[in-house]
């Protein structure tokens with residue numbers, strides 16, 4: 001196993017304190033990892049994450065006009081979001097290195113997840129979060145016993161403050177957005193999809209994307225299987241964003257957009273203006289011939305409510321972004337009525353009620 005910088009094609013020996021490339025500062029990625037070996041060499045910290053159910057949404061597929069929609073119920077993870085897959089491996093690596101204090105910044109779900117895994121591992125976690133994050137997410141982080149730092153202004157301020165705090169005190173900055181172990185941990189999502197669906201993989205996977213860990217890890221894992229001949233197709237990957245915060249859509253379509261145009265959004269989990277792994281996000285979309293589209297606040301709330309009313313699934317608005325995006329992709333004929341789609345229900349509705 002080694003760390004690779006995909007930006008300048010260099011590789012280094014893995015080290016827990018290293019998340020970004022020394023030469024170009026791009027976040028590092030784990031290569032050549034044996035997941036089974038990793039679980040033997042690390043002191044594994046687990047809360048029973050993963051193994052989420054995959055179900056078919058028959059009413060939603062008829063309403064939106066596709067042949068099949070699979071939903072993978074990531075809201076059933078221990079802290080209510082897919083982030084637990086990444087936190088389990090990241091905190092296991094940190095615990096194995098004997099580190100006892102970490103600093104993280106988050107819009108909410110990753111903070112709650114890192115707080116929970118730190119709690120069980122006996123690690124002190126300082127979580128920096130925007131002060132306007134949903135109250136349920138802030139409360140969840142506090143109840144796990146993390147030291148919470150509420151930072152005024154937009155999401156990026158929390159990141160800046162967290163980095164400085166860690167630097168000043170010589171604490172490990174364990175950001176889920178750049179940590180290679182976190183990204184590696186989220187691969188179990190698509191590994192489960194590949195194992196369960198086998199030769200019936202969906203044509204498209206539609207993901208709400210802020211900093212892109214789920215999109216990137218899905219691409220890395222599925223592409224690895226595809227290149228080795230283990231899959232009969234490589235699903236197209238889509239990054240869906242809100243109209244209010246759309247740096248990825250703007251990059252994919254060459255539309256000018258800057259942080260000054262950022263507006264408030266109910267999709268708080270993906271309100272990231274400057275994803276540090278942008279290059280990998282763009283690679284995943286381009287290499288799978290996918291796309292990136294943005295959706296309105298009204299359409300997000302429409303699908304949050306509709307999927308609850310029709311399918312009995314209560315998700316946070318950030319997760320409903322995928323359904324609004326799917327409607328748009330079907331309307332624009334990027335996805336055909338005969339196609340099948342997989343959507344991760346990334347987070348529980350109880351985390352953010354608007």
Ligand SMILES: [Zn+2]
Pocket residue numbers: 005006007008009010021022023024025026
């Ligand atoms: Zn580099």
